[in-house]
Amino acid sequence: MTAAEDRVEHPARTSPGTRPPARPARLPLPGPPSLPRSVAARRTGAIPGLTYRAVTPPDPEKVAEVDRRLEAWARGLDLFPTAWTGDFAGFQFGRAVVLQHPGAADLDRLTAAGELLLAENLVDDCYCEEEEDRGGSHRGLGGPLIMAQSAIDPYHGTAGSEEDWRQGMQADGPLRSYHWAMKDYAGFATPSQTTRFVHDIARLHLGYLAEAAWAETGHMPKVWEYLVMRQFNNFRPCLSIVDAVDGYELPEPLYSRPEVQRITALASNATTLVNDLYSFTKELETDPTHLNLPQVVAANERCGLKTAYLRSVEIHNQIMASFEEEAAALSATSPLVGRYARGLSDWVAGNHEWHATNTHRYHLPNYW
Ligand SMILES: CC(C)=CCC/C(C)=C(\C)COP(=O)(O)OP(=O)(O)O
Ligand SMILES: [Mg+2]
Numbered sequence: 113m114t115a116a117e118d119r120v121e122h123p124a125r126t127s128p129g130t131r132p133p134a135r136p137a138r139l140p141l142p143g144p145p146s147l148p149r150s151v152a153a154r155r156t157g158a159i160p161g162l163t164y165r166a167v168t169p170p171d172p173e174k175v176a177e178v179d180r181r182l183e184a185w186a187r188g189l190d191l192f193p194t195a196w197t198g199d200f201a202g203f204q205f206g207r208a209v210v211l212q213h214p215g216a217a218d219l220d221r222l223t224a225a226g227e228l229l230l231a232e233n234l235v236d237d238c239y240c241e242e243e244e245d246r247g248g249s250h251r252g253l254g255g256p257l258i259m260a261q262s263a264i265d266p267y268h269g270t271a272g273s274e275e276d277w278r279q280g281m282q283a284d285g286p287l288r289s290y291h292w293a294m295k296d297y298a299g300f301a302t303p304s305q306t307t308r309f310v311h312d313i314a315r316l317h318l319g320y321l322a323e324a325a326w327a328e329t330g331h332m333p334k335v336w337e338y339l340v341m342r343q344f345n346n347f348r349p350c351l352s353i354v355d356a357v358d359g360y361e362l363p364e365p366l367y368s369r370p371e372v373q374r375i376t377a378l379a380s381n382a383t384t385l386v387n388d389l390y391s392f393t394k395e396l397e398t399d400p401t402h403l404n405l406p407q408v409v410a411a412n413e414r415c416g417l418k419t420a421y422l423r424s425v426e427i428h429n430q431i432m433a434s435f436e437e438e439a440a441a442l443s444a445t446s447p448l449v450g451r452y453a454r455g456l457s458d459w460v461a462g463n464h465e466w467h468a469t470n471t472h473r474y475h476l477p478n479y480w
Contacts (some may be wrong), residue, residue, distance in 0.1 A: 179206030202472030211462030217359025231289035319345025354455030
């Protein structure tokens with residue numbers, strides 16, 4: 113790569129003679145080179161240099177059936193206005209879960225995974241994302257998020273106030289979707305798997321709060337700090353259900369072992385950074401200050417966005433390599449852990465395929 117190819121610079125770099133601040137200020141960075149939409153839309157497929165495992169195409173009949181069930185479920189709960197129907201179709205929830213859970217035990221479990229995915233995205237879009245224009249706000253986010261947590265994490269107050277809680281949990285689409293998706297999931301997951309999910313959603317909400325706090329104060333994290341936040345604001349709740357969706361349980365004493373926790377987190381982090389790479393262009397188009405790994409690398413390393421993007425691919429690849437090596441070593445110690453590790457790997461591979469082919473949501477920067 114030549115210097116000319118990488119000429120998009122961090123603004124702080126263009127002030128000669130000034131001492132760089134100890135912590136780089138969060139300024140809008142120049143966006144990625146944009147293209148006419150028709151050209152940009154073609155720029156999909158795998159990111160050059162990105163480590164991923166290719167998957168077999170999903171069964172179209174299975175996808176259509178899961179989509180049909182999910183749409184009926186969403187309509188029945190009045191989860192979103194008809195104006196959002198295009199977004200529902202464009203997200204391709206059925207295709208996502210069929211790709212992510214190739215070993216799913218049955219369609220009911222696959223549909224429950226889709227309900228949870230839909231609910232998680234509804235909470236993010238309606239509560240957290242200001243740019244979506246669906247009521248989301250960084251300021252005061254803790255209030256709605258604690259209610260969202262309660263929708264999956266039962267209330268144990270006075271008998272008299274329980275009915276108020278029950279009604280409160282039906283107040284909007286994000287709450288209804290969390291609440292009823294959780295009911296379906298808990299119908300086949302063991303109590304331990306259900307509690308695992310509750311804890312992973314609490315972690316996710318903590319990550320949303322940190323992201324919102326940084327957006328509100330204009331804080332630019334260091335790279336490691338960003339990776340901490342993204343380890344919580346993360347796809348993990350989707351990955352740690354793989355055993356339940358596949359119809360078995362990785363028992364709590366095994367799941368809780370630090371090395372199993374580590375491969376769960378590594379897989380979740382790798383696949384979440386895949387989102388940062390595929391959604392980079394979309395995010396910068398809607399909000400030039402939106403944090404994702406390339407933005408944070410560019411600000412911290414005072415380099416152009418293309419360099420930062422390629423560096424972010426490397427960071428992803430290192431995490432992915434750690435996952436693959438450690439998961440393989442661990443799998444050799446126990447067939448059950450091996451099955452679980454395969455489920456994690458399948459989810460990562462399917463989620464990559466979904467990102468690489470979802471032209472409704474994502475297009476790549478014009479770097480290749
Ligand atoms: C499905 C799930 C658990 C989502 C929670 C966290 C989340 C929304 C992501 C990891 C995706 O990241 P992002 O908010 O950047 O999503 P888009 O890039 O807008 O698709
Ligand atoms: Mg993103």
